Amino acid sequence: MRIRTQFIVAMIMSGLVLLIVAVSVLWTIQQIGRLNMQEEIAISIERGASELSYLSNDYLLFREDQQRTRWETKWSSISRDLAQLKPSSPEQQIIADNIKANHLRLKAVFDNVASASHDTTRTPAAESVQSFTQVSWSRMAVQNQGIAFDALQLSQIIRDRKDQVRHTNNQLMFILLGAFSAYFITNYLIVQRRLLSSIADLQAGTKVIGSGNLDFALEVKRDDEIGELSHAFNQMTADLKGVTASKSELEVEIAEREAAQQALHAEQERLSVTLGSIGDGVIATDVNANVVILNGVAEELTGWTQEEAEGKPLLEVFDIINETTREPAENPVDKALKTGVVVGLANHTALIAKDGTERSIADSCAPIRALDGAIIGVVLVFRDVTEQKQLENERERLHRQVEDELEISNLLLRAADTLAEPIDLNGVLESLADIVLDVTGSRRIGIYLLNKKTYELEAGAARGESILPVGSKFNFKQLAPQFQSVVYDKQSRVIDYESADVAEENRQRAESLNIKVALSVPLIYKGDVLGILALDNPGERQNVTERDIELVEGIAAQAAVAIENARLYEAERRIADTLQEALLTVPEGMNGLGYGYMYRSATEGAKVGGDFYDLFELGGGRVGITLGDVSGKGLQAATLTSVVRSTIRAYALDGHCPSKIIAKANEAVRLASGPASFVTVFFGLLDTATGKLTYCSAGHPPAILHQAAGVELLREHSPIIGAFADMSYTEEETYLQKGDSLVLYTDGVTEARRDEEFYGEERLIDFLTQAQEIPVKEIPQAIYNDIVAYSGGKLLDDIAILAISLAGEPRDRY
Numbered sequence: 001m002r003i004r005t006q007f008i009v010a011m012i013m014s015g016l017v018l019l020i021v022a023v024s025v026l027w028t029i030q031q032i033g034r035l036n037m038q039e040e041i042a043i044s045i046e047r048g049a050s051e052l053s054y055l056s057n058d059y060l061l062f063r064e065d066q067q068r069t070r071w072e073t074k075w076s077s078i079s080r081d082l083a084q085l086k087p088s089s090p091e092q093q094i095i096a097d098n099i100k101a102n103h104l105r106l107k108a109v110f111d112n113v114a115s116a117s118h119d120t121t122r123t124p125a126a127e128s129v130q131s132f133t134q135v136s137w138s139r140m141a142v143q144n145q146g147i148a149f150d151a152l153q154l155s156q157i158i159r160d161r162k163d164q165v166r167h168t169n170n171q172l173m174f175i176l177l178g179a180f181s182a183y184f185i186t187n188y189l190i191v192q193r194r195l196l197s198s199i200a201d202l203q204a205g206t207k208v209i210g211s212g213n214l215d216f217a218l219e220v221k222r223d224d225e226i227g228e229l230s231h232a233f234n235q236m237t238a239d240l241k242g243v244t245a246s247k248s249e250l251e252v253e254i255a256e257r258e259a260a261q262q263a264l265h266a267e268q269e270r271l272s273v274t275l276g277s278i279g280d281g282v283i284a285t286d287v288n289a290n291v292v293i294l295n296g297v298a299e300e301l302t303g304w305t306q307e308e309a310e311g312k313p314l315l316e317v318f319d320i321i322n323e324t325t326r327e328p329a330e331n332p333v334d335k336a337l338k339t340g341v342v343v344g345l346a347n348h349t350a351l352i353a354k355d356g357t358e359r360s361i362a363d364s365c366a367p368i369r370a371l372d373g374a375i376i377g378v379v380l381v382f383r384d385v386t387e388q389k390q391l392e393n394e395r396e397r398l399h400r401q402v403e404d405e406l407e408i409s410n411l412l413l414r415a416a417d418t419l420a421e422p423i424d425l426n427g428v429l430e431s432l433a434d435i436v437l438d439v440t441g442s443r444r445i446g447i448y449l450l451n452k453k454t455y456e457l458e459a460g461a462a463r464g465e466s467i468l469p470v471g472s473k474f475n476f477k478q479l480a481p482q483f484q485s486v487v488y489d490k491q492s493r494v495i496d497y498e499s500a501d502v503a504e505e506n507r508q509r510a511e512s513l514n515i516k517v518a519l520s521v522p523l524i525y526k527g528d529v530l531g532i533l534a535l536d537n538p539g540e541r542q543n544v545t546e547r548d549i550e551l552v553e554g555i556a557a558q559a560a561v562a563i564e565n566a567r568l569y570e571a572e573r574r575i576a577d578t579l580q581e582a583l584l585t586v587p588e589g590m591n592g593l594g595y596g597y598m599y600r601s602a603t604e605g606a607k608v609g610g611d612f613y614d615l616f617e618l619g620g621g622r623v624g625i626t627l628g629d630v631s632g633k634g635l636q637a638a639t640l641t642s643v644v645r646s647t648i649r650a651y652a653l654d655g656h657c658p659s660k661i662i663a664k665a666n667e668a669v670r671l672a673s674g675p676a677s678f679v680t681v682f683f684g685l686l687d688t689a690t691g692k693l694t695y696c697s698a699g700h701p702p703a704i705l706h707q708a709a710g711v712e713l714l715r716e717h718s719p720i721i722g723a724f725a726d727m728s729y730t731e732e733e734t735y736l737q738k739g740d741s742l743v744l745y746t747d748g749v750t751e752a753r754r755d756e757e758f759y760g761e762e763r764l765i766d767f768l769t770q771a772q773e774i775p776v777k778e779i780p781q782a783i784y785n786d787i788v789a790y791s792g793g794k795l796l797d798d799i800a801i802l803a804i805s806l807a808g809e810p811r812d813r814y
Helices: 003-062 065-084 090-117 126-210 225-242 247-277 296-302 332-339 386-420 425-440 481-489 504-512 546-583 634-653 658-672 760-770 776-791
Strands: 281-286 291-294 319-322 349-352 358-369 375-384 444-451 456-463 473-475 493-496 517-525 528-536 593-600 611-619 622-630 679-687 692-698 703-707 710-714 732-735 741-745 799-806
Touching: 003 065, 003 090, 003 126, 065 090, 090 126, 126 225, 281 296, 291 296, 296 375, 332 358, 332 375, 358 386, 425 444, 425 456, 425 528, 425 546, 456 528, 481 493, 481 517, 481 528, 517 546, 528 546, 593 611, 593 776, 611 634, 611 799, 622 634, 622 741, 622 799, 634 658, 634 679, 658 679, 658 692, 703 760, 710 732, 710 760, 741 760, 741 776, 760 776, 776 799
Parallel strands: none
Antiparallel strands: 281 291, 281 375, 319 349, 349 358, 358 375, 444 456, 444 528, 456 473, 493 517, 517 528, 593 799, 611 622, 622 679, 679 692, 692 732, 703 710, 703 741, 741 799
């Protein structure tokens, strides 16, 4: 077998082994990836089942639509995970089928529970509700546990399958590598033995031929490269033997040389024609950088003819400069001769022709080498790129123009985002000042709001060297006419306070404020001028461009909208704040009753929320207790709160029971609000003499009654008010002893979060159990402090808390 064939076979074998290893690795990665995905799905199903169990408990406790929606969302999420399961074995298929069956049965059980809990045609007894809740919880717990166990078992089976795939792949690679190693070693030993023997024979034969024995012939034993080499040696020996130095042969050699010279001359003529046909300029020099050849294009571009330029230094014929600096450019020929590599001209190179014409050029310079590699000259190729350079400059100009327009658009978008963040007027003005200085590079800005009734300008914000303190006012009509025209003409204006058009008085005032050139831009909203922003660089004649004016006008237009919205918001908030403060007012004290209360909004920007509380005396030692949560915020929520509070007070003073009062409040809310508004409320009548509490809880979190015997949740499952007409409401009774405390709260307490975990009822009960010595007046603030510590100060909803106890000497509760 030929050596080349042996090498090719070895390479093919290596390639096959590598290919099989690569395919095996890719297959293993694909299988493990698929198994990892299936394992993640199984784990997700297991976690989902645990979350469903928690949500089921939550729903069974509260029976609220919010909990039911969360449960159904999580159930749908698990359904999607189940749809993505792709069992790869009968065992996995059986477990997957079990999970799907338990999943469907869980849905059926939940739907049955949900349907029964929303049946409003009758009010079941407390014992029946508790029994139903326990049975429902047990049924759903069984299904949830079945899903979680099967999902865990499925993930373990998938994990075992991954280990099996890895083990099989490792075994296959070890077998292939072992087989390839054995083949390689065996092939190496065979080739080495054969080659060494053949090379030794060649070495001995060449020594014999080298001694002058041209009659010796090497023995050709093999039909491979070594055999071909032996045959070549024999042919060389025969050729050497036949060589003679006769006269006739010398004459033939002379004739051949003459023919070669003629061919060289013809080649030179063809080269000259070729150079004349090239579209680029070509100059060839000798090793001293003197011109040897110019083609026609080079003659035209340099203004020199072949006869004029031949033998002259290149720099005299090829005069180049830097277009930007106008300094002589580096000589590329010298660099090519020194380095022996191809050299290009620097950018922005111009050629000065003999007649002074200037052209932009691009070129390259390469050394000319003889057969022995020595450099014998340089060839310079160049072309006129003046028109191309003009096109590139125009393209760059258009590109810069597009970039400027894009930058303006981005700056306006950023300004819109910045101005949209604050909702108060001061915040808008401060943000406007910052963004204008940022995008224009100016060092001073003043923003002035116009009062059209008094024609006064009030300084709303300022940056840089202060002209007027924020909040100060001045008469608009006393300013320079150029400044007044910004308001009258509703157009921006660049005012040069050093020009002759400015009155001496105004020029002196500007000089005292270190103003030379200022840009003044009106703040216009729906055709009305709200104010003016003025910016400058103190002590400098600022160069204000059209781009600056366009940019500031765009920002000013957005700022005017934000200013008007902030004014409207502040007016509405003042009304709502006043209304809510009135609604959250309770008596400083009541006979026979101790109490504490507090309210906190979720955000400082929206202090007016829908949470409220109320305490009022009804005579005869009876007290009305109200705590509720109105959907929404702002003036609308405060107005609806007033409706609920006033309705409850009116019907309570009229002597109605809590369930009747809440029914009346339901109708009042429906008439005063839209279909999307609703209220959850707890209302109770407390007899301070007997401690009897009669209450109705309309969709509200259960109140907590902390007694000596423990904690009791006052659950009463009446519906929310305001959502539906002609609803039926019920009431319950309990008793407070001296020393007991009744704690009412809104859902902002239990739904406070840390990551994905709720504060919850259990944590609230634990806190009240441990806070044994806290006076009832301080309980609301203590609860709030614990919530803030738990959530890291991030509240998702408003919070209202009311704590009540009977006055008198408390009994030994603990």
